[in-house]
Amino acid sequence: MSADGWSRILVLGGIRSGKSEFAESLVREASRVRYVATATTSPDDPEWVARIEAHRSRRPAGWATEEAGTDPGRLVELIRSAEPDETLLVDDLGGWVTVLLDPAHQPADDVATVAELGAAVRDCPARLVLVSPEVGLSLVPTTPLGRAFADALGTTNQTVADACDTVVLVIAGQPTRLKPGTPVATAAPRANVPAQPGADRDAGPAGRPDPVVPDAGTPASAWTGVLGAVPEVLRPTVTAPEPSGAEPGTAWTAPTMALPMVATGLVIQPGMELPMPDEQxxxxxxxxxxxxxxxxxxxxxxxxxxxxxxxxxxxxxxxxxxxxxxxxxxxxxxxxxxxxxxxxxxxxxxxxxxxxxxxxxxxxxxxxxxxxxxxxxxxxxxxxxxxxxxxxxxxxxxxxxxxxxxxxxxxxxxxxxxxxxxxxxxxxxxxxxxxxxxxxxxxxxxxxxxxxxxxxxxxxxxxxxxxxxxxxxxxxxxxxxxxxxxxxxxxxxxxxxxxxxxxxxxxxxxxxxxxxxxxxxxxxxxxxxxxxxxxxxxxxxxxxxxxxxxxxxxxxxxxxxxxxxxxxxxxxxxxxxxxxxxxxxxLPARPGSDGPAGAETAARPEETAEPEETAELEEAAEPEETTGSEESEREPVESDDSEFAEPRPAGPGPTAVPDKTAAPDDPAAPDDGTGADTASAATSARGA
Structure with a gap:
């Protein structure tokens, strides 16, 4: 891997998505670039020839061009033979898969060839940018040849993505990071954007917004090492910091790929709509x-x-x-x-x-x-x-x-x-x-x-x-x-x-x-x-x-x-x-608790009792009517609050209140819950 950040990037995108332009911008400032073209031309298709010429015209004059459109093994050889001080731009893997499926190259072990490509990408000593069409978002092709191409390209994209440090999906010219690279001491940080007004704040794993790379106004050099100049991360359990490779005090001036463009400029501005913690x-x-x-x-x-x-x-x-x-x-x-x-x-x-x-x-x-x-x-x-x-x-x-x-x-x-x-x-x-x-x-x-x-x-x-x-x-x-x-x-x-x-x-x-x-x-x-x-x-x-x-x-x-x-x-x-x-x-829930956790461990009595038993319990719980003579024998009650019930005492004592249904001479009669004066009731019982 290159010492100053990323080494292998896969750029995916649909037709006219801007994937090629984005990939080219990543390496435009590199000193030594080899452009590996995989497409084949035919004089019978002038529109296709014009597309290829447009690609050629926008390449810098200092770039070298390699043709790998006639032999699938040629691309693997070019990647393996790359030197550490150069950069390879492969555009694109769709053309490579087309040649791979060409009957002229059959019978061939397509799976083995794709595996060889993945191994070559993983072991490539140079910087490597690969461009490939993303066909997984479209409908299933209606022809056998179309389905074979989609299957082969999907397998190739998965294999190459697994071997790359970073995978970027370009949609409508906007690059979105799908796979962060393995962090190193100076690796480029991954990026993201805040939720815009009306955006789904719940997108992404664990409720976090999906990682997004950058706006069109950010210099592409941020991908090639300038952005990678992050201060060192020191693990205090070791005695020395990891090497940084950046001059102290200068990293803060590096451009960032983290901020998307909106209609009026960068998103760091008053009134941003950022996520809120969950209210529930x-x-x-x-x-x-x-x-x-x-x-x-x-x-x-x-x-x-x-x-x-x-x-x-x-x-x-x-x-x-x-x-x-x-x-x-x-x-x-x-x-x-x-x-x-x-x-x-x-x-x-x-x-x-x-x-x-x-x-x-x-x-x-x-x-x-x-x-x-x-x-x-x-x-x-x-x-x-x-x-x-x-x-x-x-x-x-x-x-x-x-x-x-x-x-x-x-x-x-x-x-x-x-x-x-x-x-x-x-x-x-x-x-x-x-x-x-x-x-x-x-x-x-x-x-x-x-x-x-x-x-x-x-x-x-x-x-x-x-x-x-x-x-x-x-x-x-x-x-x-x-x-x-x-x-x-x-x-x-x-x-x-x-x-x-x-x-x-x-x-x-x-x-x-x-x-x-x-x-x-x-x-x-x-x-x-x-x-x-x-x-x-x-x-x-x-x-x-x-x-x-x-x-x-x-x-x-x-x-x-x-x-x-x-x-x-x-x-x-x-x-x-x-x-x-x-x-x-x-910690587990308390036994018998009725809260959110206790509901899982203890059932309520009314949920376990049979209907007839429940009816009996309700009937027994209803207070009996008292006669006038019984009421006259009791001391006057100061409060007539029917919702209040004096708690039953833990044992006998001066706070015990006799039950109205018990015999008057029973000193251990339970409380009737009426709130009558205890001393007066006890005196009346003894006098009787």
């Missing part, structure tokens, strides 16, 4: 909790975790999150926002995370989570001008979206947002002031030096920077992208993109710290659904987090007050959250 499974999970066989009173605060997981997983029995990824955002803010920070401190912390040391990496290792370092663009002093250019805000949003999609495509079930950068508290305070009208001094935490001393001078400098930035932008728009450009900076912009991408892929996110909640506030203006996929395990005793949580209606679960950096409290709480989900999903 959350309450159903809470109802089920009441029926579980628990020795105590229940899960307490963890019940909210069960409700959240049930809604996001769309099941009343949610499973604990097993595959978790921590996205550590590293982006410094210049100017007064970073007052009081030690130069190079954030870089040192990031270096610790890359090597598996430091509190965040240790907690990630303990939780079995992967840790991915994300280099965000540095922010300029907000008090003097925009923190980030508008174009860089767009790129950072797309980059964050792509990071979330890449994680989900690799099987991640839960994302944890973490941040490590100078001046992040001040940037989050500025975003909070702009979005929620907060007073900067009230949401800026105290500045503590490495030796544990409180630096009030640095705190005042940060307050002044935020105040000046808000004064500078007092007449500026307060749209999401404007806030990110003027105040938020690169790390909050990338975090916002992560929240939006995770929402589009129906993946929950744990927020922990000012950067995460600031991104939640900004994402609210782009897609109000994003906050419903966020969970706040702890507030960290940070004033900005407390206020933002109130604005976003995210009630913190715990009160750990950990001061270990953003993201650490979420990882520390993760085992507890998993424990709640384990109990909620693994």
């Amino acid at each position: 499974t959350g309450p159903a999970a809470l109802d089920r909790l009441a029926t579980l066989d628990l020795p105590g009173s229940g899960l307490g605060t963890l019940a909210r975790v069960v409700e959240f997981a049930a809604a996001t997983q769309r099941t009343a029995t949610p499973a604990p999150w097993r595959s978790v990824r921590v996205l550590l955002l590293h982006g410094d803010h210049a100017g007064g926002a970073a007052a009081g920070t030690v130069p190079g401190e954030s870089a040192r912390r990031v270096a610790q995370a890359r090597t598996g040391s430091g509190p965040l990496a240790q907690l990630a290792a303990e939780a079995g989570a992967t840790l991915q370092v994300v280099e965000a663009p540095a922010a300029a002093p907000m008090e003097h001008g925009p923190a980030l250019p508008v174009d860089d805000v767009e790129a950072a949003l797309r980059y964050g979206w792509r990071l979330a999609e890449a994680a989900v495509d690799e099987g991640v079930e839960l994302l944890v947002l973490a941040a490590c950068g100078a001046g992040t508290d001040a940037a989050a305070a500025a975003v909070l002031a702009a979005n929620a009208g907060a007073e900067p001094a009230a949401v800026l935490g105290r500045v503590v030096t490495p030796d544990g001393q409180v630096d009030d001078t640095a705190w005042m400098a940060r307050c002044a920077a935020v105040r000046d930035a808000l004064q500078r932008t007092r007449r500026s728009p307060r749209d999401a992208k404007d806030v990110l450009a003027e105040l938020g900076g690169g790390d909050i912009a990338v975090a916002t993109g992560i929240l939006l991408g995770a929402t589009a892929r129906r993946t929950p996110v744990l927020l922990d710290g000012p950067v995460g909640v600031a991104a939640g506030l900004v994402s609210r203006d782009l897609a109000g659904q994003a906050r419903h996929w966020c969970l706040l395990p702890d507030h960290g005793d940070h004033p900005a987090v407390r206020l933002a949580a109130d604005v976003l209606d995210l009630q913190p679960l715990l009160d750990l007050r950990l001061g270990l950096g953003e993201g650490a409290a979420a990882l520390a709480a993760l085992p507890l959250l998993r424990a709640g989900l384990t109990l909620a999903g693994g």
Whole structure:
């Protein structure tokens, strides 16, 4: 496989679907391309000859052309003999199957020939793009030859698709990813799109939208390695990160294939229609909790975790999150926002995370989570001008979206947002002031030096920077992208993109710290659904987090007050959250419970009794009429509430009430449920 991402791609599509143009765009910037043509020409069909000439005319002059239209074995030989530094474009397998079925080549073992092609594709050392018609969506051909072609081509497509890293279906010029490639350290992330208005939000496995690759406006170079420059994924259980191959701090500027085009531009814009968690499974999970066989009173605060997981997983029995990824955002803010920070401190912390040391990496290792370092663009002093250019805000949003999609495509079930950068508290305070009208001094935490001393001078400098930035932008728009450009900076912009991408892929996110909640506030203006996929395990005793949580209606679960950096409290709480989900999903129903789970284990009496027995029970349950003399012998009843019945006592005692049907001299007579005064009734009985 090529070291910088994909190696083998199968592009499927119908007639005039744009599959060939898309395949050509994938390799247009490659330095050495061999075009393998499988079609045969005939002077008796001038229209077909014109089609082939159109294909030839749009190929770049530097491409070499190989003809493989007369011998099915020729294509296998060309693929096997390809060199690692070249790219092969095969267009298309439909022509190859036509030659394979030609009577001139029969009798031949078609299955064996197709198997040879699949093996050659799997072992090809070069980059390989294969184009093939998709005939499985059409009607069954009416002729034997047509059916033979459809069967052979379908078998070929399945064999080649199994050997390829990626399979793309092109419909009406729009490519849709069907098969993600095997992830490597720099593999191109898989893509997806949010549900558009009126779209089916329930499409795709497990309720997630179907994976879709890209819009027509995205540069094709994103497929050929530029998009593959993703920061390394560090598994904290190992001592060294996997190699990246990308220059630190530049990957965020790479174009993304994740965003489709709409009528007016890219889909990252205010008012996006993204999925919402399921409205029914959350309450159903809470109802089920009441029926579980628990020795105590229940899960307490963890019940909210069960409700959240049930809604996001769309099941009343949610499973604990097993595959978790921590996205550590590293982006410094210049100017007064970073007052009081030690130069190079954030870089040192990031270096610790890359090597598996430091509190965040240790907690990630303990939780079995992967840790991915994300280099965000540095922010300029907000008090003097925009923190980030508008174009860089767009790129950072797309980059964050792509990071979330890449994680989900690799099987991640839960994302944890973490941040490590100078001046992040001040940037989050500025975003909070702009979005929620907060007073900067009230949401800026105290500045503590490495030796544990409180630096009030640095705190005042940060307050002044935020105040000046808000004064500078007092007449500026307060749209999401404007806030990110003027105040938020690169790390909050990338975090916002992560929240939006995770929402589009129906993946929950744990927020922990000012950067995460600031991104939640900004994402609210782009897609109000994003906050419903966020969970706040702890507030960290940070004033900005407390206020933002109130604005976003995210009630913190715990009160750990950990001061270990953003993201650490979420990882520390993760085992507890998993424990709640384990109990909620693994415990059986309480014997005899009548709830959703108990209905399966215990039948109600009225469902098991015979009709005659039921009638007798109902008749026995009806109270008998009392005579006037009996009523006169009883003490007056203070309340005439017929719906109230005093509970029967557990044993004899001063609270025992004699039964009206028992003999007056029977001291152990049961309660009649009328609520008569016990002492008076007992005295009357003894006097009689």
